[in-house]
Amino acid sequence: MSAFSVSFMGSDVVASCDASTTILDACISTGAPVPYNCRSGECGECRARLMSGSIEEIPGADPAIFNDVDRQQGDILTCMCFPRSNLELDVPLKSNKNVAAIETINTLVEGITWHGREILEVAVLPPSPISFQPGQYFDWTIRTNGVKRSFSAASAPDSEMLWFHIRLHPDGIASNFVSDVLRVGDFLEITGPFGHFKISDNAHRPAIFVAGGTGFAPIRSILDAAVSRKDTRPVRLFYGARTSDSLYCTDDADRWRSTLPDFKFFPALSDEPIETGVDAFRGNVTDLLDSELGSEVFGAEAYLCGPPPMIDAAIDVLLTKGIEKEDIFYDKFLPAKR
Numbered sequence: 001m002s003a004f005s006v007s008f009m010g011s012d013v014v015a016s017c018d019a020s021t022t023i024l025d026a027c028i029s030t031g032a033p034v035p036y037n038c039r040s041g042e043c044g045e046c047r048a049r050l051m052s053g054s055i056e057e058i059p060g061a062d063p064a065i066f067n068d069v070d071r072q073q074g075d076i077l078t079c080m081c082f083p084r085s086n087l088e089l090d091v092p093l094k095s096n097k098n099v100a101a102i103e104t105i106n107t108l109v110e111g112i113t114w115h116g117r118e119i120l121e122v123a124v125l126p127p128s129p130i131s132f133q134p135g136q137y138f139d140w141t142i143r144t145n146g147v148k149r150s151f152s153a154a155s156a157p158d159s160e161m162l163w164f165h166i167r168l169h170p171d172g173i174a175s176n177f178v179s180d181v182l183r184v185g186d187f188l189e190i191t192g193p194f195g196h197f198k199i200s201d202n203a204h205r206p207a208i209f210v211a212g213g214t215g216f217a218p219i220r221s222i223l224d225a226a227v228s229r230k231d232t233r234p235v236r237l238f239y240g241a242r243t244s245d246s247l248y249c250t251d252d253a254d255r256w257r258s259t260l261p262d263f264k265f266f267p268a269l270s271d272e273p274i275e276t277g278v279d280a281f282r283g284n285v286t287d288l289l290d291s292e293l294g295s296e297v298f299g300a301e302a303y304l305c306g307p308p309p310m311i312d313a314a315i316d317v318l319l320t321k322g323i324e325k326e327d328i329f330y331d332k333f334l335p336a337k338r
């Protein structure tokens, strides 16, 4: 199949992309450091201005983040387009420092553990250590139908095994696969690492983490890596769940209390009755963030991961508290389309 070139204004970087590969996937696999997050038309991170060439767009982009107004001004979502000629794009390239090569590997399922009734932790053993940045994610190939689903690594890169957290949804493709099909001893094909959600090198700055649901997974990877490199920055972790059944990170929080020099944990439960006596704030995690954040905001960076409404609300709180927009990093966990 003939391949087209994808070049970038003001850069020597050139990617090669065949007609049946999305521009984004071709850029990622050839190491072009383009911005992206969801790879499915839902976050808008991969937006680029098409300076020359022609493309074919795959239907399915969320019209709230990309619509005809964007198309008319010449923008494209690189994750939703195939090339139909050589292309030149105008897009701010990211640093490709520490960018690991994308690999597809067969891993061995070593453990499947329930956390409450909704979250499963799956531990897999790769044939050799995988290079990735804490906070990145991998695609799973669901072997029953070939569908791909993305899950953040919940373990640090120096861990022998890769851990993933899967929230079960009724009739979810990955949910059914993990709960009904996948068993210890099976092989699981994964591809990655993907994504740009990772902690900065500014080791002297306080770090505020806000997680909802399994948005805890990449933060767990980041904080375990922080322990490994003896990070000394102040860390505040705000975690939101609906009930105590989904509050599955307390053991990790206890561990970080004794392994990180300045760590505080703030759990919030939105639907847990007061009468249960569980030691956690009752309400939304963003309300807790608003009430608890104090002087630690000075010079802080914030890392948010979870459902989009939680992230949008947390950004509003953090901006009100004086954290600069460019110091807020987030990874929106979007529900799979099917």
Ligand code: FES
Pocket (backbone or CB within 6 Å): 035, 036, 037, 038, 039, 040, 041, 042, 043, 044, 045, 046, 047, 077, 078, 079, 080
């Ligand atoms: S990466 Fe393309 S819209 Fe999210």
